[in-house]
Amino acid sequence: MDFLKRLRRYPVALAAGLCILAVVLTALFAPVLAPYDPDEMDTATRFAPLGTPGHWLGTDEFGRDILSRIIYGSRVSLLVAFTAVAVALAAGGVLGVLAGFSGGVADVLLMRLMDLLFAIPALMVALGVVGLLGPSAFSVVVALGVAYTPLFARIARSAVVGVRSAAYIEAARAMGASPARLIRCEVLPNILPILLVQVTASLAWGILDEASLGFLGLGVQPPTSSWGAMLTTGRQYMYQAPSIALFAGAAVLVVVFAFNLFGDGLRDLLDPRSSR
Amino acid sequence: MPLLEVDDLEAAFLFADRTVRAVNGVSFAVEAGEIVGLIGESGSGKSVTVQSILRLLPSPGRIVRGAIRLNGVNLLDLSREQMRQVRGRRIAMVVQDALAALNPVIPIGEQIADVFLAHTQVKRQTAWEKAVGMLRRVGISAAEERARHYAHEFSGGMQQRTVIAAALACTPELIIADEPTTALDVTVQQQILALLQQARSELGSAILYISHDLAVVTHLCDRILIMYAGEIVEQGPTRTLFRSPKHPYTQGLLASIPSLHGDVQEYLPAIPGLPPNAAALPTGCRFAARCTFVQERCRAHHPELVSVGSHHAVRCILYEATTP
Amino acid sequence: MLRYTLYRLLLFVPLLWGLSVVVFVYIHLIPGDPVQAMVGASASQEFVAQLREEFGLNRPLLVQYVDWISGLPAGDLGITFRSRQPIAPLLLARIPATLQLALAGLLIALLVGLPSGILAGLFKNSPFDHLFSILSLAGYSMPLFWLGTLLMVWLGVSWKVLPSQGYVPFTQDPLKNLQYLVLPAVSLGLGLGPYIGRMARAAVIEALQEQYVNYAHAKGLRMRTVVNRYVLRNAMISLLVVFGLNIGFLLSGQIVIEELFNWPGAGRLIVRAVLERDYFMIQASVLIYASIFLAINLLVELLHAYLDPRVQLK
Numbered sequence: 001m002d003f004l005k006r007l008r009r010y011p012v013a014l015a016a017g018l019c020i021l022a023v024v025l026t027a028l029f030a031p032v033l034a035p036y037d038p039d040e041m042d043t044a045t046r047f048a049p050l051g052t053p054g055h056w057l058g059t060d061e062f063g064r065d066i067l068s069r070i071i072y073g074s075r076v077s078l079l080v081a082f083t084a085v086a087v088a089l090a091a092g093g094v095l096g097v098l099a100g101f102s103g104g105v106a107d108v109l110l111m112r113l114m115d116l117l118f119a120i121p122a123l124m125v126a127l128g129v130v131g132l133l134g135p136s137a138f139s140v141v142v143a144l145g146v147a148y149t150p151l152f153a154r155i156a157r158s159a160v161v162g163v164r165s166a167a168y169i170e171a172a173r174a175m176g177a178s179p180a181r182l183i184r185c186e187v188l189p190n191i192l193p194i195l196l197v198q199v200t201a202s203l204a205w206g207i208l209d210e211a212s213l214g215f216l217g218l219g220v221q222p223p224t225s226s227w228g229a230m231l232t233t234g235r236q237y238m239y240q241a242p243s244i245a246l247f248a249g250a251a252v253l254v255v256v257f258a259f260n261l262f263g264d265g266l267r268d269l270l271d272p273r274s275s276r
Numbered sequence: 277m278p279l280l281e282v283d284d285l286e287a288a289f290l291f292a293d294r295t296v297r298a299v300n301g302v303s304f305a306v307e308a309g310e311i312v313g314l315i316g317e318s319g320s321g322k323s324v325t326v327q328s329i330l331r332l333l334p335s336p337g338r339i340v341r342g343a344i345r346l347n348g349v350n351l352l353d354l355s356r357e358q359m360r361q362v363r364g365r366r367i368a369m370v371v372q373d374a375l376a377a378l379n380p381v382i383p384i385g386e387q388i389a390d391v392f393l394a395h396t397q398v399k400r401q402t403a404w405e406k407a408v409g410m411l412r413r414v415g416i417s418a419a420e421e422r423a424r425h426y427a428h429e430f431s432g433g434m435q436q437r438t439v440i441a442a443a444l445a446c447t448p449e450l451i452i453a454d455e456p457t458t459a460l461d462v463t464v465q466q467q468i469l470a471l472l473q474q475a476r477s478e479l480g481s482a483i484l485y486i487s488h489d490l491a492v493v494t495h496l497c498d499r500i501l502i503m504y505a506g507e508i509v510e511q512g513p514t515r516t517l518f519r520s521p522k523h524p525y526t527q528g529l530l531a532s533i534p535s536l537h538g539d540v541q542e543y544l545p546a547i548p549g550l551p552p553n554a555a556a557l558p559t560g561c562r563f564a565a566r567c568t569f570v571q572e573r574c575r576a577h578h579p580e581l582v583s584v585g586s587h588h589a590v591r592c593i594l595y596e597a598t599t600p
Numbered sequence: 601m602l603r604y605t606l607y608r609l610l611l612f613v614p615l616l617w618g619l620s621v622v623v624f625v626y627i628h629l630i631p632g633d634p635v636q637a638m639v640g641a642s643a644s645q646e647f648v649a650q651l652r653e654e655f656g657l658n659r660p661l662l663v664q665y666v667d668w669i670s671g672l673p674a675g676d677l678g679i680t681f682r683s684r685q686p687i688a689p690l691l692l693a694r695i696p697a698t699l700q701l702a703l704a705g706l707l708i709a710l711l712v713g714l715p716s717g718i719l720a721g722l723f724k725n726s727p728f729d730h731l732f733s734i735l736s737l738a739g740y741s742m743p744l745f746w747l748g749t750l751l752m753v754w755l756g757v758s759w760k761v762l763p764s765q766g767y768v769p770f771t772q773d774p775l776k777n778l779q780y781l782v783l784p785a786v787s788l789g790l791g792l793g794p795y796i797g798r799m800a801r802a803a804v805i806e807a808l809q810e811q812y813v814n815y816a817h818a819k820g821l822r823m824r825t826v827v828n829r830y831v832l833r834n835a836m837i838s839l840l841v842v843f844g845l846n847i848g849f850l851l852s853g854q855i856v857i858e859e860l861f862n863w864p865g866a867g868r869l870i871v872r873a874v875l876e877r878d879y880f881m882i883q884a885s886v887l888i889y890a891s892i893f894l895a896i897n898l899l900v901e902l903l904h905a906y907l908d909p910r911v912q913l914k
Contacts, residue, residue, distance in 0.1 A: 119893050231746065429909075
């Protein structure tokens with residue numbers, strides 16, 4: 001594929017992409033990779049230090065293996081981030097396309113609404129949603145999905161408006177092409193690059209925000225292992241077991257960094273004008 | 277000694293994966309007070325030549341070979357600071373898109389005053405007053421007030437006048453005008469050309485006038501250089517060139533000027549085809565692919581610039597044979 | 601400028617009204633019964649009904665909205681669900697601490713991000729720029745609370761240089777107040793610095809590509825003049841705009857920092873409200889937070905209009 005060939009010229013992005021792939025595989029094969037059941041408690045080995053044979057990253061306050069919990073934690077992070085972005089992409093895409101195609105008052109109203117939502121910080125929106133739905137993985141997905149929707153709506157709308165006025169669309173319309181067909185054949189190929197970059201960036205956000213919510217105690221509830229929640233408990237036991245917070249934070253950092261690097265490379269690769 | 281002497285200039289853009297040879301062995305001179313036209317299509321290397329003269333080639337452009345002498349001093353040997361003192365003071369520039377060349381958030385007057393501040397020992401207030409004087413001189417009414425305005429508040433013609441005012445500020449020996457009238461309508465074009473002619477007669481500045489359009493420069497220029505694919509293909513006094521163009525490319529250009537007596541609407545076809553890719557130049561004559569007189573030998577042999585009359589030279593195989 | 605300012609202020613009123621509608625609808629659209637959610641599933645039907653009656657939740661939505669919005673101009677944000685205290689004074693009391701942290705954090709972020717971003721932009725593709733790009737992207741990917749925890753453990757606990765958690769009002773003991781401020785402000789500043797740096801770099805690079813910069817060189821202006829008057833001046837204006845658009849996002853990190861350092865700002869109040877599922881408090885605080893961001897946006901727009909003569913034309 002042409003895309004993969006070009007990706008080879010961006011070694012950093014390629015490395016970041018491989019890193020993301022590795023994390024995805026880790027999440028998928030967590031039961032195979034994790035040395036222990038992440039929820040298995042062993043009061044005999046509470047707060048085992050770093051480098052303990054069998055528990056290389058140590059254990060937490062219930063004697064659970066930290067490495068296993070981090071490996072399982074990737075499932076929550078990725079699942080929440082991917083679903084939330086998918087929700088935002090779908091909702092924002094539909095709203096943006098509707099606004100762009102209908103034009104007029106509907107367009108203005110919809111986009112004003114998006115501007116207003118955009119003015120409220122994502123974390124704030126998420127806090128509101130979680131507050132009403134109660135903390136759970138589902139709430140976080142809904143919360144972040146709602147929070148990211150305006151971004152995608154804006155992209156979709158501007159693409160539709162841009163394409164709609166183009167001469168070849170007029171021609172296609174005159175020949176009786178339906179809006180659905182127009183979106184599939186004309187709009188989508190045009191905005192795919194921007195969408196792809198935005199999706200990658202949003203995934204990085206999603207992982208960070210999920211961890212933030214988890215840290216605030218508003219994410220996935222115990223005993224399910226998530227990186228955000230591990231940071232909260234890790235903070236309480238900073239002195240007995242510094243590795244809980246250290247490695248959970250590092251996991252977030254590495255994955256988000258990989259997504260950001262990949263997104264940056266993707267932007268350069270898909271848009272030759274923005275060469276850094 | 278000529279005022280400006282460009283000697284065997286070669287400039288290229290060294291990209292990671294390819295080298296674009298934009299200017300290949302260009303030599304010409306501009307005498308003091310002379311107006312010379314440098315004509316070529318976009319991509320012919322005329323703008324790169326100008327950027328080379330000012331040493332303002334955008335990255336990754338490099339001057340690979342040659343010399344650019346101003347009164348005998350090679351500009352390529354000057355330090356950065358010395359070169360800065362040449363720009364705007366001895367060689368000034370007038371650009372095509374005046375609006376883009378003016379900073380949108382600084383008043384017009386200050387942008388002219390900046391030139392005085394950069395090249396003369398004057399106080400800010402004096403520089404401002406001189407700037408207002410320059411605006412008045414290029415024909416802007418209510419100059420004191422207009423100097424406080426911003427570029428977007430000016431009409432296209434006034435923007436171009438502002439740029440000319442900035443160029444004339446330090447009485448330069450050479451003005452390089454890069455298509456200064458392209459974006460303007462015809463009456464304003466004439467005013468701008470008149471302003472340039474006035475600069476020559478009053479300040480004695482020489483002008484190197486860059487254009488893609490032969491028609492515009494006929495009345496302005498003493499001499500004309502025709503550039504194609506990074507080389508000069510023909511040069512000579514304006515009158516000679518018009519009476520007896522030698523190079524097929526020049527002939528094509530002249531043929532595409534609508535006749536003064538004929539119907540203005542009736543445009544003659546431009547030369548068909550495109551100039552060669554500067555990253556992969558042909559070995560033979562660079563115009564061969566578009567030439568109506570092309571011969572077998574043209575594709576293999578790269579012609580030299582040969583003299584065909586007084587101050588008249590051409591780069592074409594048709595004339596090489598006659599002067600061994 | 602005066603006319604433009606009045607015009608923008610006038611436009612701000614319907615915007616705030618729109619915001620109140622959005623917040624209200626958005627909170628009422630979320631499925632589930634808020635009272636049930638607040639008291640828990642085990643509560644009796646009678647109790648829930650009684651509470652609904654007490655808080656007026658059994659009335660039609662429009663009546664509830666009119667009731668809510670009519671109190672807003674007078675500063676009445678309603679009462680909390682659990683303690684039944686008026687919300688406005690509670691939020692107001694948190695403002696000084698929040699404002700102090702936000703400003704200190706932004707200041708540090710600007711001090712870190714602005715010079716490095718500008719230098720990276722001016723010397724694009726230099727070794728410094730590459731270093732900057734990697735470091736800023738890493739900083740950008742750094743979870744704020746993790747950075748804060750590391751700083752807290754390293755400086756506050758291991759070295760005992762600074763108090764790691766808590767707050768003393770400035771009016772009570774200025775020196776102590778500032779000591780407590782250092783760690784949260786530095787965490788917030790280091791977290792935001794990379795964003796500001798990247799925005800600054802992009803703005804400088806964009807300005808450098810403008811023709812007027814090239815023409816300024818052609819006029820023979822000194823490097824210092826070109827950079828100050830032609831590059832930075834324009835870059836800072838566009839940076840201001842991007843900054844204004846992202847201010848809400850930039851400061852949302854503060855909620856996490858307040859929680860981490862036990863800094864008694866409005867952010868902690870909101871987190872507590874969310875944990876206690878205090879529906880009225882969430883509604884009020886989302887409205888207030890969002891209004892503040894809209895107000896900052898407005899300020900930035902006015903400043904932009906003042907700095908860029910092209911804006912007022914539209």
